Amino acid sequence: MRALVWHGPKDIRCDSVPDPRIEAPRDAIIKVTSCAICGSDLHLYDGFMPGMKNGDVMGHETMGIVEEVGPECTNLRKGDRVVIPFTIICGDCDQCRRGNFSVCERSNRNKDLADKVFGHTTAGLFGYTHLTGGYPGGQAEYLRVPFADRTHIKVPESLTDEQLLFLSDIFPTGWQAAVQCDIEPTDTVAIWGCGPVGQMAIRSAILLGARQVIAIDRVPERLSMARAGGAITLNFEEESIVERLNELTHGKGPEKCIDCVGLEAHATATLDSMYDRAKQAVMLETDRPHVLREMMYVCRPAGTLSIPGVYGGLLDKIPFGMAMNKGLTFRMGQTHVNRWTDDLLRRIEQGQIDPSFVITHRIGLEQGPDMYKTFRDKQDSCIKVVIRP
Template identity: 70%
Template sequence: MKAITWHGKHDMRCDTVPDPVIEDGRDAIIKVSACAICGSDLHFYDGFMPGMKSGDIVGHEFMGEVMEVGRDNKKLKIGDRVVVPFTIVCGDCEQCKRGNFSVCERSNRNADMAAKMFGHSGAGLYGYTHLTGGYSGGQAEYVRVPYADVGPVVIPNGMSDEEVLFLGDILPTGWQAAANCDIEPTDTVAIWGAGPVGLFAMQSAMIMGAKQVVVIDEVPERLAMAEAKGAITINFQNESVVERLNELTGGKGPEKCIDSVGMEAHSGYEAEHLYDRVKQAVMAETDRPHVLREMIYVCRPAGIISVPGVYGGIIDKIPFGAAMNKGLTFRMGQTHVNKWADDLLIRIQEGQFDMTSMITHRGSLEDAPALYKTFRDKADGCVKVVLKP
């Protein structure tokens, strides 16, 4: 089969690789009908994600048709259309039973490796670093889905791939980011990043009843999308984020702040950005935490900081004293997709979310290596890439 494979920094290839096979009775084999390039994929594309190996099949946003099921899988049948959550969950461990699916205790088959870096392991993930299990991903013609009697979400007839594809990652990620904020009707919610996750966090915050939602970015096309959906926007290259947020909140700061950017944040302050780039280049820190610093500074005392953006390791110069003395609450983590999926599927059917307007580029697997660069560079107005194997 054809699949997108990683061979090093900025070296993505469409290769011919062996077809997946059933390895466990709970498995299923999915024929991929649609997949996407995620902002999290750019972290290994840019060479910042540890634990990658040459030839890894990547991609964690995908859906398709069930072609084969293991003998113990009673949930799925051949021909079902499913969206597959990017977090691999067993459904049986203590964390899964509590709904903490992104920290499933059994699905990361490289848990010992992850524990050495993080203290304990989270769940296995598709198409990502070997720290999260080294599972083959969904930018491929076929995928083996472990624990397929738990994870996949069966899609009703009459819904197109593009209406539901993002149910596997970026929609529930944006929703969880907003849910973690405990939004109240008097709240100002500030969201750093107008990429796909930021746009879904914005829509979610509005559905949850925020008084006003402010979206911060530097890409005009993305800010225009946010503004068209009712957000107040700040281009951090053109005005001070701190001053504008204080103006919008009577000098008190936003009650809730969401970091939808993660480890490759850009800063409007040239000296700070240069500091982080140099530290990252010499591996004195792995991630660029400008957004975290700014959120801690501007967030209203007793506010909540929600972090759906991916961080991979060690960050520097975090004003933790400000966070402590202001009494800020931090909530973060990979997404508990299966916790939210059923409710969000209903909301999609009811038209509560705009699922397709952010899709700016479509292509085949053969187009993917070039589209990775287009997406990373935000070139040609690129916001979201969907691939059709």
């Protein structure tokens, strides 16, 4: 089959690789009908996430049709239409029973490695480093799904792939980011980053009843999309974010702050961002946490910081004393996808939201390597890429 394959930083190729096969009784094989390039994939493309190996298949936003099932996968059959969450879940461990699916205790086949690096293992993830299992991803013609009897979302024929695909990651990720804020009707929610997850977080915060949502970015197309979703927008290259947030909250700061940027913050004119880039260049720091620092500073005392943005390693110069003395609450983590998908599928069916609004580019697998660069460099007004294998 054809697949997008990682050969090193900034080196993604469309290669021929072996077709997947059933390896365990709870497996299924999916014929991929749609997949996507995610902002998290760019951390792999740029070489900032440890644990990638030459030949790894990329991708973790996938849906398709069931082709084959293992003997213990009794709730799926050939022809079923499914979205595949990026988190691989067993459904039986203590964490899964609690709904903490992104920290499933059994699905990471490299558990010993994850135990050493993280202290305790997290879930296996598709197409996302050997620290999370080294599972081949879904930017391919076919995908093997471990624990497929639980790692799937059955979806109706009445909705299109483009309406449903983002149940795999960015829609529940934006939703969880907003839910973690415990939004009240009087709240101002500030969201850093208007990429795909930020766009979903904006609309989720509005659906959950925030008084005002403020979105921060510098890319005109992203800011325009955020305004269309109901947000007040700020361009960090043209105005002081701290000053404007204080102005919009009468000097008190937003109650809730969401980091949809993660480890590759692109602030350019601040001393801390220049410091981060210099340390990262000589491998003395893995991540660029400008957004985290800014959120800690501007958030209202006793407020909440929600962090769906991905971080990969060690952060420097984090003002933790500031956060402690202000009594800030941090809520973060990979998304517990299956905790939210029944509700979100209902909202799509009822017309409350159509996640396909975020799509700007549609391509085949062969165009994938070039589109990684286009997406990373925000060229051609690119916000979200869908691939049809």
